[in-house]
Amino acid sequence: MKHLLSINDLGAEGIDEVCRLADHFTEVSQRPIPKVPALRGKTVAMLFYEDSTRTRLSFEVAARRLSADVMGFSVSASSVNKGESVRDTVATVSAMGPDAIVVRHRSAGVPQQTAAWTHASVINAGDGWHEHPTQALLDCYTIRDRLGSVAGRRIVIVGDIKHSRVARSCVMAFTALGAKVTLVAPPTLLPPEVGSWPVDISFSLDAVLSDCDVVYGLRVQKERQSEALLPSLREYTAQWGLTVARAARLHPDALVMHPGPVNRGVEIAPEVLDQPNATLNEQVRHGVAVRMAVLYLLLAADPDLRPEGAGT
Template structure:
């Protein structure tokens, strides 16, 4: 694998391989000294054109646990607009000698543009509304772990709820669950659905909530109100939020997931701590392990010997 830019691009084989590799990384993370020499001498640059403390910290932690050198370049958009072009920024960083660039950008497609300008591996840390493949992998891993589904997700019923149209998480999560064999339904009013899709869609959460194995809630952004996409947060929450009544109808084993940061009282009106199926914290924990697996797959020797603890 040269790049990780989208789930669709790497296909089912690579998804399965990365999830298996994540098992090893989880094991490493449980050690007293969770650090291995696997990527010693390799340099990973986090190039973030959009604020994201969580994803950035997760990638930094992952790279450090594999002993890679880490550079972080957080670019305020205003300074880029004033001067240096995207291409110049990327070529400057590449000239310092980096093996992988983790890039996040508010515009869809930037990881593809960037890979034409450097030989470094490109990891998509989120591009516009388009893709967020490491989020999808950590979500798939979390489901596999929580439900013990190592053999794929055949027959698994997944509902992704919320602002699908503007969500890179929704696109990547849908792809990864489908690749693994799950049945995905998108739940949103038509204003928040993509203009055209083959994935089944509904605006009736109540019809689904008692049947799903995974309820995946997306973050609802306040600016959507001013764009006349939904009337107000109260109505959104009433139709598409996880209310106590809906939570009571969830199957016993059903998982509740959220990519964070959560709007409490909007997407979710119950305390996740009181929801037995909520795996939101596990998602964050697994994020580090999945990103370790991705970096190891892209930059590592392929030898598991490199995953012995450092002295």
């Protein structure tokens, strides 16, 4: 595998491989010196056209723990402000010889385009409403770590499905591994093509709450409030928020997950976020190990990249 653009590039077997490899990198991260020389001499470029805290930091930490060099790039301090096109920026970055380019962009498909413009491996770190594969991978890893496996789990994803790249990648990953996924959202926040997805759909969180292993809350994207898809945030919380009262009806072992950043008190009540079955910080921690696994698979361990008969 040369690029990670979509969860579909991996399939169930690939997701399993990433998770098994992430186990090893979790151990590396717990060493007194949490660093291995595996990607010494490799360079990873960060091409983030959209704001990000955890994904960008996570990729940087992952690359550094593998001894790779990191080329930072922030749009606000670059020639993008002078009107440089994505294609020219990619050409410029590529000319400096990175082995991998991590791309985030507000438009779907930019990572695919980038892959066509460079010799480096391209990793999709979120493109528009399309996909966010490493988020889905770290969520699979978190569920596997807490519950033993993803297969057979009943996972409820609640919130703004329509505008969520996390939801798209998670639906693909969870169902590929054999989970039963139910989407819960106001009808205005479901994508039109949802009928073709291998999921159940419900408009009521209360109806599905007592019978699931994972509740996965999505961020309410306040910037989309102007589209009048929701009456108000209070209305949203009343119908679809994971309040203290709703959380009390969950199975005691059920996980409360969220990709962050979380609007405390909107999607999930602050008290619920502090309960031991809320995995938000674990998800972030696992994100580093999972991204180390992805970088290692793409840059070091891919048999397709090896010249014939090399090594002993």
